[in-house]
Amino acid sequence: xxxxxxxxxxxxxxxxxxxxxxxxxxxxxxxxxxxxxxxxxxxxxxxxxxxxxxxxxxxxxxxxxxxxxxxxxxxxxxxxxxxxxxxxxxxxxxxxxxxxxxxxxxxxxxxxxxxxxxxxxxxxxxxxxxxxxxxxxxxxxxxxxxxxxxxxxxxxxxxxxxxxxxxxxxxxxxxxxxxxxxxxxxxxxxxxxxxxxxxxxxxxxxxxxxxxxxxxxxxxxxxxxxxxxxxxxxxxxxxxxxxxxxxxxxxxxxxxxxxxxxxxxxxxxxxxxxxxxxxxxxxxxxxxxxxxxxxxxxxxxxxxxxxxxxxxxxxxxxxxxxxxxxxxxxxxxxxxxxxxxxxxxxxxxxxxxxxxxxxxxxxxx
Numbered sequence: 001x002x003x004x005x006x007x008x009x010x011x012x013x014x015x016x017x018x019x020x021x022x023x024x025x026x027x028x029x030x031x032x033x034x035x036x037x038x039x040x041x042x043x044x045x046x047x048x049x050x051x052x053x054x055x056x057x058x059x060x061x062x063x064x065x066x067x068x069x070x071x072x073x074x075x076x077x078x079x080x081x082x083x084x085x086x087x088x089x090x091x092x093x094x095x096x097x098x099x100x101x102x103x104x105x106x107x108x109x110x111x112x113x114x115x116x117x118x119x120x121x122x123x124x125x126x127x128x129x130x131x132x133x134x135x136x137x138x139x140x141x142x143x144x145x146x147x148x149x150x151x152x153x154x155x156x157x158x159x160x161x162x163x164x165x166x167x168x169x170x171x172x173x174x175x176x177x178x179x180x181x182x183x184x185x186x187x188x189x190x191x192x193x194x195x196x197x198x199x200x201x202x203x204x205x206x207x208x209x210x211x212x213x214x215x216x217x218x219x220x221x222x223x224x225x226x227x228x229x230x231x232x233x234x235x236x237x238x239x240x241x242x243x244x245x246x247x248x249x250x251x252x253x254x255x256x257x258x259x260x261x262x263x264x265x266x267x268x269x270x271x272x273x274x275x276x277x278x279x280x281x282x283x284x285x286x287x288x289x290x291x292x293x294x295x296x297x298x299x300x301x302x303x304x305x306x307x308x309x310x311x312x313x314x315x316x317x318x319x320x321x322x323x324x325x326x327x328x329x330x331x332x333x334x335x336x337x338x339x340x341x342x343x344x345x346x347x348x349x350x351x352x353x354x355x356x357x358x359x360x361x362x363x364x365x
Contacts, residue, residue, distance in 0.1 A: 004214050004219070004220055004221065004244065005220060006031075006032050006034065006210075006237055006241050007032065007035060007178070007223035008032055008034070008036070008223065008227070008234075009180075009188075009195070009223055010023065010035060010036070010227055011037065011038055011188060012048070012050075012052035013043075013044030013045055013046070013049035013052065014041060014043070014044060014227075015189075015227060019228065020056055020227070021055065023227065024059045024063060025059070026231070026234075027234060028065060030234055033065050034065060034066050034067075034068070034221060035060045035065050036068050036147075037070070039053065039070060039078075040070065040074040040078070040100065043190055046079075049078075050078075053069070057092050057094060061093050061095075067093070067094055067095055068094065068097070069092070069094050069096075070098045071089065071097055071099065071100060072100040072101055072102055072103075073102040083107070084103060084108070084110070084111040085111060086111045086117055087114070087115065096143075097118070098122070099120070101122060105130065105133055105134050105137060108134060112138070117142070118145065120144075120146065120147050120178075121134070121144065121145070121147070122147070122148075123166060123167065123170055124158060124163075125149070128170075131146075131175075144175060145175055145176045146176070147179070147223075148163070148177070148178065148180065150180040150225035151199070152188075152190070152191045152194075152195055153193070154193045154202065157199030157201070157202060160198060163197065163198055167179075167218040168218055177220055178220065178223060179213050179221075179223070180224070181196055181197075181206040181209040181237065182194030182202060182206060182224075182225055182226050183206060183226035183229040184205060184206065185230040186227065186228025187226045195225025197225075200347075205233075205236070206229065206236065210236075210240040211243075211245065214240060214241065215245070215357070215358075216351075217356075222241065224237070245268050245359050246348050246359070247358070247359050249344070249345050249360075249361050249363040250308050250342070250362060251339050251341075252339040252362060252363075253301070253338060253340065256338055259294065259295060260295065260338055262286075263286035263310055263320055263322060264310065264322055264338055264360050265359075265361065265362065268359050269352075269359070270285075270355065270358075271355060272284065275354050280325055280326055280329075281323060281326065281349065281353050282321060282322075282323055283321070284321055285322065292317065292319045292320055293319060293320040295310055295312045295313060297312040297334070298337075300335070300337075301331050301337040302328070303332075303337060304325070304328045304329075304340070305326060305349075306341040307337055307339075307341075308322065308323070308324055308340065308341065308360065309323045309324075309335045309336060309338065310336050310338060311335055314333060324349060324352065326349065
């Protein structure tokens with residue numbers, strides 16, 4: 001399984017150069033390969049922004065990291081340019097330029113003809129027809145990717161359904177796609193409300209948010225939108241990229257046996273036929289290693305939606321199968337209830353049902 005890409009963000013003009021340089025160095029030591037900066041934040045002094053950006057680009061390139069800058073017509077105004085010219089961005093040491101808004105296909109094709117900078121499209125806004133036309137006119141001369149926006153204002157992030165539909169459309173055009181998760185520890189000015197792509201991720205731990213993004217199978221890169229993630233947050237997102245599976249928390253209903261812990265929490269689960277079963281998510285991981293485990297029956301309990309169960313020896317060859325209920329089901333003496341998915345993670349059922357790999361984790365009290 002190929003690990004996905006992880007990136008950090010730096011905002012010259014909003015933060016001290018020293019803290020941004022420290023972040024790049026720290027992230028690089030952990031294996032982070034990508035840096036995102038913005039060159040059109042209205043609250044900044046652009047002369048300062050450009051000078052600091054040179055330092056950041058130099059440090060990133062020294063650490064063999066790609067560096068993408070967000071640009072818009074406002075950036076051109078700051079530079080005193082009347083039309084799109086990638087020369088100043090190439091001189092900065094950038095590897096990619098993200099065309100945030102306000103540029104035509106002709107602008108991008110003409111400007112990129114003299115420079116080997118990667119082109120990153122605004123995944124949240126551009127249409128399929130616009131994207132197809134650009135890809136055709138670029139004729140493979142440049143690497144073209146797509147990156148979603150982040151949304152500083154609370155309640156303004158993307159809805160899950162739109163995000164997923166738009167990402168799938170771009171993926172079908174052959175593009176790699178990036179999105180942002182927030183930090184809960186080091187939030188960026190001016191709003192300090194997080195910088196996620198998805199609104200539902202705004203108050204979520206970044207590792208969990210990254211797992212959701214990677215589980216869609218259409219997101220290739222996850223960047224921290226916020227600029228000062230903690231070391232544990234960086235480590236969790238890197239772990240999410242390596243594992244590429246959801247992490248679903250379960251509130252236990254009782255103490256578990258050693259075999260139940262092994263079956264439920266010490267392996268990765270996948271439903272073999274995504275979306276196929278009417279009432280439950282099924283994982284046969286516990287009965288796929290030859291000899292069936294010995295799971296003895298306990299008192300049967302009702303199984304509301306989100307209940308996690310393991311089949312016992314009364315179910316014969318199904319003994320050891322783990323299930324998550326998709327709707328309320330009655331008690332069954334052949335099925336042992338071990339716990340229930342916490343309310344904050346219940347939305348992950350749909351992704352697991354569709355075939356996303358998942359790992360269960362005991363919820364903290």
